[in-house]
Amino acid sequence: MSQNAPYYITTPIYYVNDRPHVGHCYTTLVADAAARLMRCAGRDVFFLTGTDEHAEKVVESAAKNGVTPIEWADRNAAEFERAFALMNFSHDDFIRTTQERHTTVVQALIAKLQASGDVYLGDYVGWYDPSQEEYLTETVAKEHEYKSPVTGRELEKRTEQNYFFKLSAYADRLKAHIDANPGFIKPEARRNEVLGRLGQGLVDVPISRGVKEGDVEWGIFMPGDESHRVYVWIDALINYWSAVQAPDRIKYWPAQTHAIAKDILWFHAVIWPCMLMALGEELPGCVYAHSFWIREGRKMSKSLGNFIDLATINAYIERYGLDALRWYLLTQGPMGTTDSDFVHAKFIEVYNADLANGIGNAASRVANMIAKYFDGAMPEVTAQDAAAQGFGRDWPALTNQAVTDAVEKMGAFDVGGALRCGLELSNEVDRYVHDTQPFRLAKDPDNLPQVAAILTNCAEALVVAANLLHPAMPGTMTNLLSRFGRPSPDTLGGADALSAWGAVQAGTPIEKGEALFPRADGDEEPPGGGCEL
RNA sequence: GGCGAUGUAGCUCAGCUGGUUAGAGCGGAGGAUUCAUAACCCUCAGGUCGGAGGUUCGAGUCCUCCCAUCGUCACCA
Numbered sequence: 001m002s003q004n005a006p007y008y009i010t011t012p013i014y015y016v017n018d019r020p021h022v023g024h025c026y027t028t029l030v031a032d033a034a035a036r037l038m039r040c041a042g043r044d045v046f047f048l049t050g051t052d053e054h055a056e057k058v059v060e061s062a063a064k065n066g067v068t069p070i071e072w073a074d075r076n077a078a079e080f081e082r083a084f085a086l087m088n089f090s091h092d093d094f095i096r097t098t099q100e101r102h103t104t105v106v107q108a109l110i111a112k113l114q115a116s117g118d119v120y121l122g123d124y125v126g127w128y129d130p131s132q133e134e135y136l137t138e139t140v141a142k143e144h145e146y147k148s149p150v151t152g153r154e155l156e157k158r159t160e161q162n163y164f165f166k167l168s169a170y171a172d173r174l175k176a177h178i179d180a181n182p183g184f185i186k187p188e189a190r191r192n193e194v195l196g197r198l199g200q201g202l203v204d205v206p207i208s209r210g211v212k213e214g215d216v217e218w219g220i221f222m223p224g225d226e227s228h229r230v231y232v233w234i235d236a237l238i239n240y241w242s243a244v245q246a247p248d249r250i251k252y253w254p255a256q257t258h259a260i261a262k263d264i265l266w267f268h269a270v271i272w273p274c275m276l277m278a279l280g281e282e283l284p285g286c287v288y289a290h291s292f293w294i295r296e297g298r299k300m301s302k303s304l305g306n307f308i309d310l311a312t313i314n315a316y317i318e319r320y321g322l323d324a325l326r327w328y329l330l331t332q333g334p335m336g337t338t339d340s341d342f343v344h345a346k347f348i349e350v351y352n353a354d355l356a357n358g359i360g361n362a363a364s365r366v367a368n369m370i371a372k373y374f375d376g377a378m379p380e381v382t383a384q385d386a387a388a389q390g391f392g393r394d395w396p397a398l399t400n401q402a403v404t405d406a407v408e409k410m411g412a413f414d415v416g417g418a419l420r421c422g423l424e425l426s427n428e429v430d431r432y433v434h435d436t437q438p439f440r441l442a443k444d445p446d447n448l449p450q451v452a453a454i455l456t457n458c459a460e461a462l463v464v465a466a467n468l469l470h471p472a473m474p475g476t477m478t479n480l481l482s483r484f485g486r487p488s489p490d491t492l493g494g495a496d497a498l499s500a501w502g503a504v505q506a507g508t509p510i511e512k513g514e515a516l517f518p519r520a521d522g523d524e525e526p527p528g529g530g531c532e533l
Numbered sequence: 534g535g536c537g538a539u540g541u542a543g544c545u546c547a548g549c550u551g552g553u554u555a556g557a558g559c560g561g562a563g564g565a566u567u568c569a570u571a572a573c574c575c576u577c578a579g580g581u582c583g584g585a586g587g588u589u590c591g592a593g594u595c596c597u598c599c600c601a602u603c604g605u606c607a608c609c610a
Contacts (some may be wrong), residue, residue, distance in 0.1 A: 015610045024610090052610065135608085167607095189538060193605065196536060205607075233608060264610050271607090291604095332545085337538070338603080346544085349559060357572055365569035372568075420558095430573055439568035512569090519570050 003494055007043040008252035009035050012260050013050040013095060013239050016076045017057050020083035022293050022308035023261065026329055030415045031259040032089045033330055036471035037410045037418060042494030046252040048243050050095035051077045052236040054219040069218050073098055083310055088322060088474060095243045097235055103220050105242035106235055109279065111223040118166045118278040124206045128158035163208035163222055170274035171202040177283060185269045186288045186413065189337040190262065194269045205271065207234045237272045255284040257413055265289045288413050291334035295342045308342055315528025323473035324351050324517060330472050331416050344526040351520050359426040359469060360517035363480050365433065366458040368512040373442045379452035380506040389453040391435050396501040399425065399464040403499040406468050422468030429461050459484050459504045467498045476516055483513055
């Protein structure tokens with residue numbers, strides 16, 4: 001793969017009726033970190049997020065709020081965009097399913113599936129609740145002994161005409177694809193889940209909903225049949241395709257990674273790939289399903305009122321800084337199969353250990369020594385002199401390896417692992433300072449050339465560390481880099497430049513500066529009112 | 534109920550196809566140091582690897598049963 005190969009990464013498009021919370025932010029954040037690192041590594045990145053707007057509930061909520069559905073969607077989509085701006089996400093596009101660029105593509109694509117026979121008109125048999133005028137799933141119906149969960153009245157077995165997608169026809173091919181591509185569904189436990197269910201066979205899925213009388217015009221009509229609308233899920237999935245249907249974007253297809261949460265795995269790992277197979281399109285490289293955040297040991301829920309909502313997020317940002325929150329979420333988040341607990345005490349621990357005592361302190365002590373011993377400017381040091389003071393370390397090799405590892409891990413969507421490469425580099429600087437003791441050497445002026453070489457090594461290594469941490473903490477790391485006269489790493493143009501040794505120029509003014517991450521007090525009340533339950 | 538996952542040091546977790554004294558990070562304890570954000574560096578955890586039984590020369594690592602927790606079962610972003 002060439003270094004500047006396209007890298008297309010997506011998040012789900014979020015249900016526009018929701019209020020943005022930590023869940024939406026987390027999925028988008030991991031995608032953001034991956035997108036940012038890949039950009040730094042020189043890849044041609046396209047990072048997509050957006051909103052899913054055609055659900056019936058949107059119509060209801062709009063009516064309740066006395067506005068039209070599109071006004072309601074506009075208002076809420078703007079909320080998501082504000083939240084994502086607050087989180088400093090670097091998405092290249094924000095797609096909304098109500099946009100014409102999407103709706104026309106959906107129709108064209110469904111029409112193609114109709115033409116190939118993969119979408120056909122059939123009978124849907126289901127449990128209908130006459131009092132609520134809606135169908136219930138078999139599971140829900142059974143749970144309530146085939147009575148209405150609301151009124152307790154008997155459910156009716158009804159048949160309705162619906163368009164179906166011939167999912168069953170692709171089960172074997174999908175299974176073969178998953179078998180042949182271990183990285184297609186991640187983590188592995190999720191892959192096994194899908195494989196397990198696949199073994200039980202697939203049935204065709206309805207992909208349309210009948211238009212009821214008096215319905216507001218909302219949703220995408222089935223091609224050539226205005227008595228049916230495309231089911232929102234199908235509508236939504238197609239965003240990954242419609243967003244790149246432009247001459248300058250088609251190169252990004254297919255996506256390297258669809259980052260999602262575990263609840264929507266089936267649609268992304270089964271229905272979507274099968275649709276693509278039916279269309280003769282390439283499949284995405286990876287569907288990565290992370291788990292959920294819980295809070296202080298409890299599931300987040302409306303009844304508990306303990307959601308980490310935008311207000312809470314904002315409170316954390318105000319007290320500890322956005323990048324500290326990003327770091328905590330990225331490194332402690334539920335990328336595996338189990339849910340992660342958002343615990344304030346843990347946040348403080350991680351903040352102090354990794355950021356205040358880690359990269360923040362390392363930058364501080366190195367900058368301070370340079371400022372103090374060399375009149376506030378980077379000293380002149382030759383590469384040979386610097387190498388001679390490695391104290392058993394081959395710094396250029398170390399930093400080079402760190403960059404290689406980080407890019408490789410991020411390529412496998414091991415976001416936390418990739419970011420730790422940067423932190424480990426800064427930890428190594430701390431050990432190096434301890435081993436070489438430049439502060440002791442500096443007491444004798446004769447040693448200054450040696451001290452200069454040591455501190456130059458420190459500065460160079462810290463710059464590489466900051467480059468690697470930048471995708472997680474773009475603001476703070478840009479600040480750190482500027483203190484050593486270096487630009488933001490996304491302007492460097494490639495992985496080689498990230499670890500280029502000798503980047504810090506002699507004569508660059510250096511001052512100690514404010515603490516990047518002031519030490520946090522764990523005894524303080526959690527910000528944002530906490531979550532007293 | 535079906536299918537599946539997990540249960541390893543105080544906490545969060547690594548431990549591939551079974552093989553010397555079971556590992557990491559954080560927290561905690563002790564020591565060293567002073568350039569730094571009372572930071573950094575070094576050392577220290579004696580955890581019957583959920584329970585019982587079994588296979589094996591040998592099991593955290595395979596099999597059976599049990600207990601606990603969790604996920605999922607298709608229209609839920």
